[in-house]
Amino acid sequence: MPGLIIDDIPVEVPAGTTVIEAARSVGIWIPHFCYHPALGSVGACRLCAVKLLDGPVKGIQMSCMLPVQEGMVVSTTDAEAQAMRRNVIEWLMINHPHDCPVCDEGGECTLQDYTIAGGHGLRRYDGKKRTYHNQELGPHIQHEMNRCIHCYRCVRFYQEQAGGTDFGVMGSGARVYFGRFKEGALDSPFSGNLVDVCPTGVFTDKTSRFRARYWDYDMAPSLCPGCSLGCNITPVARYRELLKIKARRNDGVNGWFICDRGRFGGREVNDPARPRAPRVDGVDVPWDQALDTFVLRLGELLATHGAGSLALVGSPRLPLEGQLLLARLAEIVSPGNVCWFTTAGEARGVLAALETLPPEGVASLADVRGAGCVVILGVDLLAEAPMMALAVRQAWRNGAKVYVMGISEWTFGSFLGISVTPVSSLDEVPPAERVKPVLIGNSRDLPSARVDEKLWGGARVALLQSGPNAVGAALLSVDHDGASLEELLASGRIKGVVAVEADIPGSWLAGIPFVAALDWRQTETVAVAQLLLPTTSWLEMDGTFINYEGRAQRFLKVMNPGIPLRGLDPTLHPPRIHRSVPPGGDLRPAWRLLAHLVERLGGRSPESPFTGRWERLRDLHPEGEGIMVYTHGSDSSEGGG
Amino acid sequence: MSVFKDMKAISQGMWITWKHLLRKPVTISYPEVKRTPPPRYRARIVLTRDPEGGERCVACYLCSAACPVDCISLQAAERDDGRRYAAWFRINFSRCIFCGLCAEACPTMAIQMTPDYELCTRDIMSLLYEKEDLLVDGCGNDPDYNFYRHSGIGLVNPRGGNQDENPPVDVRGLAP
Numbered sequence: 131m132p133g134l135i136i137d138d139i140p141v142e143v144p145a146g147t148t149v150i151e152a153a154r155s156v157g158i159w160i161p162h163f164c165y166h167p168a169l170g171s172v173g174a175c176r177l178c179a180v181k182l183l184d185g186p187v188k189g190i191q192m193s194c195m196l197p198v199q200e201g202m203v204v205s206t207t208d209a210e211a212q213a214m215r216r217n218v219i220e221w222l223m224i225n226h227p228h229d230c231p232v233c234d235e236g237g238e239c240t241l242q243d244y245t246i247a248g249g250h251g252l253r254r255y256d257g258k259k260r261t262y263h264n265q266e267l268g269p270h271i272q273h274e275m276n277r278c279i280h281c282y283r284c285v286r287f288y289q290e291q292a293g294g295t296d297f298g299v300m301g302s303g304a305r306v307y308f309g310r311f312k313e314g315a316l317d318s319p320f321s322g323n324l325v326d327v328c329p330t331g332v333f334t335d336k337t338s339r340f341r342a343r344y345w346d347y348d349m350a351p352s353l354c355p356g357c358s359l360g361c362n363i364t365p366v367a368r369y370r371e372l373l374k375i376k377a378r379r380n381d382g383v384n385g386w387f388i389c390d391r392g393r394f395g396g397r398e399v400n401d402p403a404r405p406r407a408p409r410v411d412g413v414d415v416p417w418d419q420a421l422d423t424f425v426l427r428l429g430e431l432l433a434t435h436g437a438g439s440l441a442l443v444g445s446p447r448l449p450l451e452g453q454l455l456l457a458r459l460a461e462i463v464s465p466g467n468v469c470w471f472t473t474a475g476e477a478r479g480v481l482a483a484l485e486t487l488p489p490e491g492v493a494s495l496a497d498v499r500g501a502g503c504v505v506i507l508g509v510d511l512l513a514e515a516p517m518m519a520l521a522v523r524q525a526w527r528n529g530a531k532v533y534v535m536g537i538s539e540w541t542f543g544s545f546l547g548i549s550v551t552p553v554s555s556l557d558e559v560p561p562a563e564r565v566k567p568v569l570i571g572n573s574r575d576l577p578s579a580r581v582d583e584k585l586w587g588g589a590r591v592a593l594l595q596s597g598p599n600a601v602g603a604a605l606l607s608v609d610h611d612g613a614s615l616e617e618l619l620a621s622g623r624i625k626g627v628v629a630v631e632a633d634i635p636g637s638w639l640a641g642i643p644f645v646a647a648l649d650w651r652q653t654e655t656v657a658v659a660q661l662l663l664p665t666t667s668w669l670e671m672d673g674t675f676i677n678y679e680g681r682a683q684r685f686l687k688v689m690n691p692g693i694p695l696r697g698l699d700p701t702l703h704p705p706r707i708h709r710s711v712p713p714g715g716d717l718r719p720a721w722r723l724l725a726h727l728v729e730r731l732g733g734r735s736p737e738s739p740f741t742g743r744w745e746r747l748r749d750l751h752p753e754g755e756g757i758m759v760y761t762h763g764s765d766s767s768e769g770g771g
Numbered sequence: 772m773s774v775f776k777d778m779k780a781i782s783q784g785m786w787i788t789w790k791h792l793l794r795k796p797v798t799i800s801y802p803e804v805k806r807t808p809p810p811r812y813r814a815r816i817v818l819t820r821d822p823e824g825g826e827r828c829v830a831c832y833l834c835s836a837a838c839p840v841d842c843i844s845l846q847a848a849e850r851d852d853g854r855r856y857a858a859w860f861r862i863n864f865s866r867c868i869f870c871g872l873c874a875e876a877c878p879t880m881a882i883q884m885t886p887d888y889e890l891c892t893r894d895i896m897s898l899l900y901e902k903e904d905l906l907v908d909g910c911g912n913d914p915d916y917n918f919y920r921h922s923g924i925g926l927v928n929p930r931g932g933n934q935d936e937n938p939p940v941d942v943r944g945l946a947p
Binding site: 228230237259263264309340341346 | 939
């Protein structure tokens with residue numbers, strides 16, 4: 131552990147750490163463009179200059195390229211280092227097109243920040259600017275090459291991190307160009323991260339082009355509901371409309387990046403056809419009337435058909451708060467008839483997945499990145515959980531062997547730019563290769579994920595689940611003996627269904643006299659329900675998801691519910707009448723509705739949905755790595771399994 | 772001798788009073804008589820056009836960010852040719868304090884202050900000026916300025932066609 135002094139602060143860091151990282155570890159921020167914690171250093175931008183006053187190296191050095199050595203004395207505030215950084219900024223601005231007012235990066239631009247910080251306000255250079263032609267890079271990414279400062283972050287991400295081959299660097303000298311050989315959409319399923327890594331406006335999000343500025347954004351730490359990995363995101367909204375999604379760092383889960391599906395998906399929240407008013411028999415009614423009707427019809431149903439005739443259905447996409455309140459409502463109106471899964475196969479898979487995990491436990495995405503051997507058991511990771519595929523690529527880059535079973539190794543390998551070995555069974559993986567092994571499967575087809583403890587000792591398993599909160603649903607199913615709606619319906623005594631954000635096929639509900647839906651999506655279930663209580667989407671509420679490994683993470687409310695300004699009836703904006711909620715904004719989270727119904731039906735609703743052993747989730751902070759609520763083996767009772 | 776002192780004080784005061792009674796008043800009888808404000812007077816805000824007649828406003832949101840009373844709201848959008856413009860632009864003059872920070876912040880010289888101070892109305896809602904009410908035909912100050920002729924993204928001039936730009940580089944060229 132070499133020790134050095136940075137700005138009079140003694141620092142001790144592991145050998146091989148660079149000075150910029152050592153400074154970061156004690157909270158000293160050295161300006162930089164090309165260095166990125168996930169992408170490493172290249173020394174391309176020359177901005178991170180520091181002066182070494184004493185020790186083995188002396189003089190102005192690039193702090194990102196300099197490994198720490200014993201006895202270094204570093205100054206980031208030395209006049210010479212500051213002058214160097216100021217001049218670097220000035221020369222990076224020589225070819226800049228000065229188009230900040232029409233650039234989407236304006237306001238969140240690192241180049242803008244450092245230009246201000248460097249005090250460069252007046253252009254002294256009177257030569258001509260270099261220009262480039264742009265490329266059409268598909269529907270998601272906008273290219274404006276004139277803004278480029280040649281930090282190489284894009285190509286390092288695209289080729290090294292994501293394994294893409296269709297985007298690279300061309301030209302030489304002052305003509306260095308970042309783009310594709312031919313115009314066309316970027317192939318990589320992680321191309322959206324170019325927007326995040328680019329320190330200026332070369333790559334901007336085309337889907338939110340010219341929509342808003344950073345200082346007007348509605349933002350909050352949130353989670354991606356796209357699959358069961360629980361990647362951390364920062365959604366950006368404005369005027370009640372989701373504009374774009376940015377990656378949020380979580381080293382235990384997604385690291386620094388997210389996939390394109392998560393980034394450019396999730397736009398159902400902007401759907402003008404979303405349910406926004408309570409509906410009884412196809413007619414919009416006020417909230418009081420809808421809730422009265424719900425209680426009345428529920429009472430009638432229970433009086434006519436008995437207590438066992440009502441099924442309460444949650445889903446793996448319902449946040450944990452709603453799932454917990456659903457269990458409480460079931461205790462009051464229909465004990466034993468509560469389920470969190472629709473089909474029997476899904477329920478069996480997720481429940482069995484919890485039970486069959488090896489003692490060493492579940493592989494987090496960080497474990498996959500650090501694995502020595504990865505076996506993929508018949509899951510098309512690029513389609514089901516792309517960030518898992520990116521983690522597999524990082525493992526491969528670190529020297530891990532990758533084996534695939536039951537999928538096309540060519541498609542998988544070529545999309546990620548890695549070499550994979552197809553095997554037909556787990557036994558074919560040479561025992562010598564089984565170092566820090568990780569098996570990746572899907573809970574849907576569990577038998578193939580069953581491993582022989584003796585041969586695969588120490589293996590960690592990652593089993594993808596059916597939804598962002600499937601493990602929460604499974605844990606509650608174990609607690610409350612919940613099975614699946616399919617099994618409940620098969621018993622033939624179900625005469626009423628309350629579906630809370632559940633996707634039930636319309637045909638299943640054909641013969642059911644009472645169907646109530648609580649949902650924010652216009653689903654098949656919502657279409658056939660006689661009674662609809664609209665809820666808020668995950669962007670419009672605080673909530674909790676438990677990801678595939680049993681990690682509980684909190685997401686916060688990003689925006690207020692309501693019809694987005696874009697698409698709103700022009701007579702409603704600007705508002706000529708004063709109202710307390712925006713049009714279509716009178717929505718409540720599902721768990722609040724359920725808590726209200728619990729009270730109406732004679733129960734006592736708790737102040738917080740988290741009681742008993744869930745209590746420790748009450749103050750879960752959205753930043754940080756989350757809390758493991760499920761751990762296999764002896765401490766499972768403590769963990770809440 | 773305080774009596775003399777008092778008499779002196781009173782007569783001095785009366786002298787000043789009479790002097791001012793006979794003076795020409797500094798006030799005018801508005802609205803019959805109107806003053807011409809100086810050209811840089813800060814009153815009604817307008818959106819100007821560039822010398823070619825295009826809208827100068829690129830909806831960069833700097834005016835609404837600079838506004839200390841939050842009276843400006845707008846929505847940026849993209850025209851078919853890639854030009855950024857304000858789909859709607861609204862100034863609430865019942866809130867505006869005519870501080871001029873928006874005009875100062877405007878990077879394209881679009882938003883400018885005019886000396887037209889007669890904005891009073893009995894209907895407060897009519898003080899909500901939409902883009903149609905704000906946009907004028909003319910350049911106002913800086914009559915020769917067109918933002919796009921100085922920012923190098925090739926919208927009015929072709930790419931690399933501005934005065935301070937070289938033509939786009941050939942990235943496949945082999946010359947040093």
